[in-house]
Amino acid sequence: xxxxxxxxxxxxxYYNDYYSDGHDPDVETLDKTLQDPEYFEFQCLTDTEVERxxxxxxxxxxxxxxxTPSLAKVLLLMCQWNLSEIVSxxxxxxxxxxxxxxxKPSMPANNNNTSMVSANLVSATNTSNRxxxxxxxxxxxxxxxxTSMEKAGDCVTLCSSSSKSECSSxxxxxxxxxxxxQESDVKECCCPVCLCAMKPSESSQLSCxxxxxxxxxxxxxxxxxxxGITTRxxxxxSHCEVLAPEDFVVPLLPRTRVREKxxxxxxxxxxxxxxxxxxxxxxxxxxxVRAKDNKPKRxxxxxxxxxxxxxxxxxxxxPTSCETIRRWLTKCADDSETANYISAHTKDCPKCHICIExxxxxxxxxxxxxxxxxCWMCLGCWRSHGSEYYExxxxxxxxxxxxxSVHAQAREALKKYLHYxxxxxxxxxxxxxxxxxxxxxxxxIHAKVMAGTGTxxxxxxxxxxxxxxxxxxxxxxxTYPFAYFLAPGPRKDLFEYxxxxxxxEIENLSWKIExxxxxxxxxxxxxxxxxxxxxxTLLTDFQP
Amino acid sequence: MSNxxxxxxxxxxxxxxxxxxxxxxxxxxxxDGSDFRHINGEIAGPPDxxxxxxxxxxxxxxxxxxxxxxxxxxxxxxxxxxxxSSVTGAIxxxxxxxxxxxxxxxxxxxxxxxxxxxxxxxxxxxxAVVANQxxxxxxxxxxxxxxxxxxxxxxxxxxxxxxKKIHTLLDLGxxxxxxxxALSACDWNLDRALEQIFS
Ligand SMILES: [Zn+2]
Ligand SMILES: [Zn+2]
Ligand SMILES: [Zn+2]
Ligand SMILES: [Zn+2]
Ligand SMILES: [Zn+2]
Ligand SMILES: [Zn+2]
Numbered sequence: 018x019x020x021x022x023x024x025x026x027x028x029x030x031y032y033n034d035y036y037s038d039g040h041d042p043d044v045e046t047l048d049k050t051l052q053d054p055e056y057f058e059f060q061c062l063t064d065t066e067v068e069r070x071x072x073x074x075x076x077x078x079x080x081x082x083x084x085t086p087s088l089a090k091v092l093l094l095m096c097q098w099n100l101s102e103i104v105s106x107x108x109x110x111x112x113x114x115x116x117x118x119x120x121k122p123s124m125p126a127n128n129n130n131t132s133m134v135s136a137n138l139v140s141a142t143n144t145s146n147r148x149x150x151x152x153x154x155x156x157x158x159x160x161x162x163x164t165s166m167e168k169a170g171d172c173v174t175l176c177s178s179s180s181k182s183e184c185s186s187x188x189x190x191x192x193x194x195x196x197x198x199q200e201s202d203v204k205e206c207c208c209p210v211c212l213c214a215m216k217p218s219e220s221s222q223l224s225c226x227x228x229x230x231x232x233x234x235x236x237x238x239x240x241x242x243x244x245g246i247t248t249r250x251x252x253x254x255s256h257c258e259v260l261a262p263e264d265f266v267v268p269l270l271p272r273t274r275v276r277e278k279x280x281x282x283x284x285x286x287x288x289x290x291x292x293x294x295x296x297x298x299x300x301x302x303x304x305x306v307r308a309k310d311n312k313p314k315r316x317x318x319x320x321x322x323x324x325x326x327x328x329x330x331x332x333x334x335x336p337t338s339c340e341t342i343r344r345w346l347t348k349c350a351d352d353s354e355t356a357n358y359i360s361a362h363t364k365d366c367p368k369c370h371i372c373i374e375x376x377x378x379x380x381x382x383x384x385x386x387x388x389x390x391x392c393w394m395c396l397g398c399w400r401s402h403g404s405e406y407y408e409x410x411x412x413x414x415x416x417x418x419x420x421x422s423v424h425a426q427a428r429e430a431l432k433k434y435l436h437y438x439x440x441x442x443x444x445x446x447x448x449x450x451x452x453x454x455x456x457x458x459x460x461x462i463h464a465k466v467m468a469g470t471g472t473x474x475x476x477x478x479x480x481x482x483x484x485x486x487x488x489x490x491x492x493x494x495x496t497y498p499f500a501y502f503l504a505p506g507p508r509k510d511l512f513e514y515x516x517x518x519x520x521x522e523i524e525n526l527s528w529k530i531e532x533x534x535x536x537x538x539x540x541x542x543x544x545x546x547x548x549x550x551x552x553x554t555l556l557t558d559f560q561p
Numbered sequence: 562m563s564n565x566x567x568x569x570x571x572x573x574x575x576x577x578x579x580x581x582x583x584x585x586x587x588x589x590x591x592x593d594g595s596d597f598r599h600i601n602g603e604i605a606g607p608p609d610x611x612x613x614x615x616x617x618x619x620x621x622x623x624x625x626x627x628x629x630x631x632x633x634x635x636x637x638x639x640x641x642x643x644x645x646s647s648v649t650g651a652i653x654x655x656x657x658x659x660x661x662x663x664x665x666x667x668x669x670x671x672x673x674x675x676x677x678x679x680x681x682x683x684x685x686x687x688x689a690v691v692a693n694q695x696x697x698x699x700x701x702x703x704x705x706x707x708x709x710x711x712x713x714x715x716x717x718x719x720x721x722x723x724x725k726k727i728h729t730l731l732d733l734g735x736x737x738x739x740x741x742x743a744l745s746a747c748d749w750n751l752d753r754a755l756e757q758i759f760s
Pocket of ligand 5: 366367368369370371384385386387388389
C-alpha cells in the first residue's frame with residue numbers, strides 16, 4: 018500500500034474537512050454545523066484563565082454603570098451574567114433592579130423615627146459600608162429608613178428583660194418621637210442576635226438598615242461558609258432577603274482559612290451560574306469549558322479527555338435531550354432490580370439450542386455449532402434483519418391497551434420499558450466489548466508491523482474504523498431513551514425507521530471489523546461512509 | 562456549646578416567661594435539667610380550630626451553631642395535621658429550614674407553630690395522607706383532628722362513633738394507637754382499616 022493511497026481517498030477528506038482552518042469564521046461555522054450536527058466550538062480554560070474571564074465581565078459592568086466590583090458581582094450572578102440586560106434595566110429603573118437582585122430591601126421606608134436614628138448611625142459605619150456609599154445609590158441614608166418594626170420590637174422585648182440600662186435609649190427611641198432630639202443618647206443599642214450592647218463603630222448593616230454587631234456577623238458568615246454558602250448569604254434579620262456582597266463579608270472574616278474558602282466557593286458559584294461556563298466533570302480536573310452557545314453538544318476536556326454534554330455536564334447523550342436523559346437515568350435507577358435479570362451474557366442458539374456466550378460487540382451472531390446466523394437482541398434470523406425494514410429496534414405497542422385491565426397495562430408498560438432498556442444496556446455492553454476489539458486490533462497491527470508486513474500508516478484505516486464504530490454505537494445507544502419517551506405518531510415512525518437503518522449498518526460495520534483480515538479495505542471504508550452518513554442524518558433530523 | 566447560644570437561650574427563656582402569651586398559658590418553655598440544648602416546649606391549640614383545648618408538647622433541640630442555624634423542633638404529642646408527620650412528629654415549616662434568620666427567637670417559633678395549627682399549608686405537606694384528607698374531605702379531616710386532640714392532647718370534645726370503631730379493632734387485638742392511625746388514614750372506613758392492618 019503506497020502513501021498516496023492514504024491521503025487521497027474521498028472519504029477521508031470528508032472527515033478531515035471539519036478540522037481544517039478557514040478564512041471566514043462565521044461562514045465556516047455555519048458550514049461545519051450543516052455538515053456535522055455535532056460540531057461545537059469551545060475552549061478549555063485553566064482556573065487562572067477563568068478568573069481573568071470573570072474579572073473582565075465584572076470590570077466591564079462596574080465601569081459601565083459605575084458600581085463597585087463587589088456589587089457588580091451580585092448583579093451578574095443574579096442576572097445570569099447577562100451584561101447588556103443589566104445595563105439597560107439599571108438605566109431604566111435602578112431601584113427596581115437593585116430590589117430584584119436583593120441588593121436593596123423590598124419593603125418601602127415608612128418610619129421617620131428610625132430613619133433619623135439610622136442617619137445618625139450611618140456616620141459611624143465601618144469601612145465596608147462606606148465603600149457601598151461610593152456607589153450611586155439614590156441615597157444610602159434614605160435606604161436605611163426601612164428598619165423592620167418587628168425587629169425593633171424584638172430587640173426591645175429581649176433587652177428589657179435583661180439589661181435595662183444599656184437599652185433604655187433605644188427603648189425610648191423606638192417608642193416616641195419626642196426623644197429624637199437627644200441624639201447624644203443614641204450611642205449604643207443591643208445586637209438583636211447576641212443581645213449584647215454594641216457600639217456603632219463595632220457593628221455593621223446592609224442597605225436594609227438591620228444592624229448587628231461585627232462579632233455576630235463574623236460568626237454567622239463562618240457558619241454559612243462552612244455550609245458552602247457564599248454568594249447567597251442573606252441579612253440576619255427575620256424575613257429580610259438582602260444579600261451580603263463580597264466587600265461586606267470578606268473584611269469581617271477573621272480567619273485566613275475561611276477567607277480562602279469563601280473565595281473558592283464563590284468562584285464555583287460564578288462558574289455554575291454562568292451559561293457560557295461548565296466545570297469539567299472529570300475526577301480531580303479543574304478545567305472549565307467555555308462555549309458561547311449553551312447547547313447539549315459534546316465537549317472533550319483537553320486535560321483529562323473526559324467527554325460530556327456542555328449543557329448539563331453529564332455523559333454526552335445526543336439525540337436525547339438533557340431533560341429526557343435525566344428522566345431515563347432516574348427511571349433506570351428506580352427499576353434497576355427489575356432489569357437485572359436481562360444482564361445475562363449467554364443465550365441459547367434459536368436453532369440448535371446450544372449455549373452461546375457473547376464475547377464481541379457485534380449483535381449479528383453466528384452459532385459456532387450450526388452456523389445459524391441470528392440477532393442477539395431478538396433472536397430472529399439475521400437474514401430478515403438485512404432487509405430494508407429492520408424491525409428489531411422498534412417496540413410494537415398493543416393498540417388495544419387502553420381497554421385492558423390495570424394489571425395488563427402495568428405489564429405492558431414494564432414490557433415496553435424493558436424493550437428499550439435491554440437495547441440501551443446491550444449497546445453499552447457492545448461498546449465495552451468493541452473497546453477490547455480496538456485493543457486487539459492494535460496488538461495485531463503491532464505484530465504485523467514487527468513482522469514487516471506494512472507500516473502503522475498502512476493499517477491506520479482499521480483503527481479509524483474501530484473508532485468510528487465506537488462513536489456510532491454510542492449515538493445508537495442514546496437513541497433508545499429518546500424513542501422510549503417519544504409520543505407515537507409520524508415523527509416517532511420516522512425516528513424508528515432511521516434508528517433501524519443506523520442499527521443495521523452499525524452491526525454490518527462491527528461484523529466487518531471483527532473479520533478485518535478477510536474484509537477488503539475498500540469494502541470496509543465504504544461501510545464506514547454509509548454508517549457515518551446514517552448517523553449524521555439522524556442527528557441532523559432530530560436535534561433536541 | 563458556644564457562649565452566644567447559651568446566652569441567647571437564657572434570655573429567650575425570660576422573654577417567653579414574661580410574654581403575654583405565657584401569661585395566658587398559650588405558650589410554655591421548660592428546660593430539661595440544666596442542659597440548654599434540650600428544651601421542652603408546649604403550645605395551646607388555637608381557639609376555633611380542631612386543636613382547641615388541647616396542649617401540644619414539643620421537643621426543641623438547640624444546635625451548637627444557634628442562633629445562626631435554626632433549632633430542631635418536633636411534636637412529641639401525636640397530632641393530625643397536614644404539615645406534621647402523624648408518625649414521627651416531624652414538622653414542615655419554612656422558618657425551621659431555609660427561612661430561619663438569626664434574629665428570630667424561640668418565641669417566634671412557638672407562635673409560628675401555633676399559627677400553623679390555625680392555618681395549615683396542604684400544598685407543602687409533611688404527611689401526604691393527612692394532606693390528602695384535608696383537601697378531599699375537610700369535614701372528616703376536622704373531626705379526625707379533633708378526635709386526636711381529645712385522645713392525645715387532653716381535648717374535651719367526644720366522638721362516640723369514632724370510639725365505637727376503635728373498640729371494634731381493640732376487640733380484635735389491635736393496639737390502640739395503631740387502630741387510631743389506620744382508621745384515620747382510611748377515612749374511618751372499618752373494612753379498609755382492617756385490610757390495611759391485616760394485609
Ligand atoms: Zn451580636
Ligand atoms: Zn436586613
Ligand atoms: Zn477535565
Ligand atoms: Zn445534556
Ligand atoms: Zn446453533
Ligand atoms: Zn433483532
